[in-house]
Amino acid sequence: MSAAPAQPPGPPGRTRRARGGAGARRPVYDAQSLLAVAVAEFNARGYDATSMEDLSRAAGITKSSFYHHVSGKEELLRAALERALDGLFGILAEPAAQNGPALARLRHIIGRQVEVLTAELPYVTLLLRVRGNTETERWALARRRAFDATIASLVAEAVEDGEVRAGVEPWLAARLLSGTVNSLVEWYRPGRPGSELLPARVVEMVSAGIVPPA
Amino acid sequence: MSAAPAQPPGPPGRTRRARGGAGARRPVYDAQSLLAVAVAEFNARGYDATSMEDLSRAAGITKSSFYHHVSGKEELLRAALERALDGLFGILAEPAAQNGPALARLRHIIGRQVEVLTAELPYVTLLLRVRGNTETERWALARRRAFDATIASLVAEAVEDGEVRAGVEPWLAARLLSGTVNSLVEWYRPGRPGSELLPARVVEMVSAGIVPPA
DNA sequence: GTCTATAAGGAGATAGAC
DNA sequence: GTCTATCTCCTTATAGAC
Numbered sequence: 085m086s087a088a089p090a091q092p093p094g095p096p097g098r099t100r101r102a103r104g105g106a107g108a109r110r111p112v113y114d115a116q117s118l119l120a121v122a123v124a125e126f127n128a129r130g131y132d133a134t135s136m137e138d139l140s141r142a143a144g145i146t147k148s149s150f151y152h153h154v155s156g157k158e159e160l161l162r163a164a165l166e167r168a169l170d171g172l173f174g175i176l177a178e179p180a181a182q183n184g185p186a187l188a189r190l191r192h193i194i195g196r197q198v199e200v201l202t203a204e205l206p207y208v209t210l211l212l213r214v215r216g217n218t219e220t221e222r223w224a225l226a227r228r229r230a231f232d233a234t235i236a237s238l239v240a241e242a243v244e245d246g247e248v249r250a251g252v253e254p255w256l257a258a259r260l261l262s263g264t265v266n267s268l269v270e271w272y273r274p275g276r277p278g279s280e281l282l283p284a285r286v287v288e289m290v291s292a293g294i295v296p297p298a
Numbered sequence: 299m300s301a302a303p304a305q306p307p308g309p310p311g312r313t314r315r316a317r318g319g320a321g322a323r324r325p326v327y328d329a330q331s332l333l334a335v336a337v338a339e340f341n342a343r344g345y346d347a348t349s350m351e352d353l354s355r356a357a358g359i360t361k362s363s364f365y366h367h368v369s370g371k372e373e374l375l376r377a378a379l380e381r382a383l384d385g386l387f388g389i390l391a392e393p394a395a396q397n398g399p400a401l402a403r404l405r406h407i408i409g410r411q412v413e414v415l416t417a418e419l420p421y422v423t424l425l426l427r428v429r430g431n432t433e434t435e436r437w438a439l440a441r442r443r444a445f446d447a448t449i450a451s452l453v454a455e456a457v458e459d460g461e462v463r464a465g466v467e468p469w470l471a472a473r474l475l476s477g478t479v480n481s482l483v484e485w486y487r488p489g490r491p492g493s494e495l496l497p498a499r500v501v502e503m504v505s506a507g508i509v510p511p512a
Numbered sequence: 513g514t515c516t517a518t519a520a521g522g523a524g525a526t527a528g529a530c
Numbered sequence: 531g532t533c534t535a536t537c538t539c540c541t542t543a544t545a546g547a548c
Contacts, residue, residue, distance in 0.1 A: 128429075129429060129431055130344070130346055130429045130431065132344055132346035132347040133346040133429065133431050187509070187510075190509060194509075215342075215343060215344045215347065217343055217344065239509070242509070247510075248510055249510055252503075252508075256499060257503065257508050257509065259481070259484075259485050260481065260500070260503055260504075260508050261508050263477065263478055263480075263481020263484060263485075264474055264477055264478040264481065264508065266477075266481065267473070267474065267476070267477020267478065267480065267481060268477070270473075270477060271477075285467070285470060286474070288511075289466075289470070289471065289474055290474075290507065290508045290509055291507045291508075291509050291510055291511040292507050292511055293504060293505045293506050293507040294471050294474050294475050294478065294504045294505075295401070295404060295408075295453070295456070295471065295475060295504055295505050296401075296462055296463055296505055297505045297506055
């Protein structure tokens with residue numbers, strides 16, 4: 085925990101809003117919209133391979149105009165990672181994630197994790213691809229590790245309590261679990277019918293098995 | 299298949315070997331060793347964030363000397379991706395992957411996939427992080443998709459044959475399966491005791507469930 | 513085979529006119 | 531708010547001496 089402070093490096097979340105109205109004009113230049121544009125580009129090409137020129141072109145303005153709205157490339161990354169991490173840590177703060185038997189809490193978290201992953205797909209996708217090249221990225225990686233560690237200790241607790249069948253190695257189970265859920269960002273695309281059933285289906289498959297025994 | 303040719307773009311695999319001897323001198327400058335150095339750097343920082351200067355420094359020579367041995371950055375990437383894909387497609391060519399009930403073939407492939415992943419860890423790691431920015435990357439992505447499609451059709455076949463319990467959606471199962479196995483590159487590190495048991499354990503967990511039902 | 517020097521272009525970021 | 535022009539640095543890659 086001490087290695088993963090909740091506050092990101094750099095200036096804290098200055099979520100300024102362009103104007104009072106919520107109406108969406110076509111060329112949108114408030115911080116939130118430009119962030120969405122940038123994150124989409126980052127995910128398409130990779131953060132390092134995406135230039136500020138790419139971002140400004142995607143927003144429909146020149147690079148200089150783009151700089152009028154955002155303070156820099158890494159600041160965009162920081163805001164995106166913060167949003168993803170806020171979503172994930174929000175799950176752990178929910179009552180159903182804090183009270184009751186370990187196994188029930190674990191199953192709740194898994195389902196909610198699928199929900200957050202799909203709801204915040206671009207931001208979580210970016211988070212899961214961060215390599216640790218800058219201080220911002222290392223901060224995000226540390227927070228991610230803290231989240232995973234919480235899951236892992238919950239799996240271990242469920243095993244200790246006898247809620248999980250013998251023979252399950254908590255360490256391996258926790259890693260495969262995180263890997264399975266996180267792999268959704270590789271193929272999930274919003275708008276397909278049946279998306280609302282996905283969390284339950286994922287929970288079922290990691291529980292009953294993806295492929296049955298021989 | 300026509301979208302994923304087996305031969306990569308660019309000059310085909312010219313696996314030249316420096317000299318006859320297999321002895322490993324410390325500053326190693328044959329193509330294989332420099333490739334290993336480069337792939338390690340690519341994985342540590344990300345392909346796009348790694349410069350030729352980074353690679354040459356890791357090899358202990360100047361950038362110009364490095365260019366004397368390799369033809370360019372993308373050629374290194376191509377060779378690495380080719381190696382990873384050769385390993386994966388080699389599994390599909392094995393007799394146990396081609397004969398017998400679909401479920402048995404599937405379980406064999408999963409176990410072997412874990413073996414190849416761990417044996418060729420750096421190369422497969424790089425493969426799984428490719429974004430598609432160049433022709434080489436798009437070629438690798440297409441080959442990856444072809445591999446995944448083979449797994450998916452095998453899952454579907456197992457469902458049709460009644461070897462898998464009802465209610466399993468082949469499409470979702472196949473994607474979670476690939477995601478689970480591929481997630482090994484995020485945490486597996488060679489040299490830990492018990493690695494030889496990992497394939498069987500992974501097959502067991504994707505079969506019996508990672509976390510049991512409530 | 514290794515080096516220094518350099519070409520040619522793209523990167524992030526800023527200045528300042530309008 | 532948006533633009534053109536520009537600064538500075540870093541990138542891939544090559545030339546050519548030793």
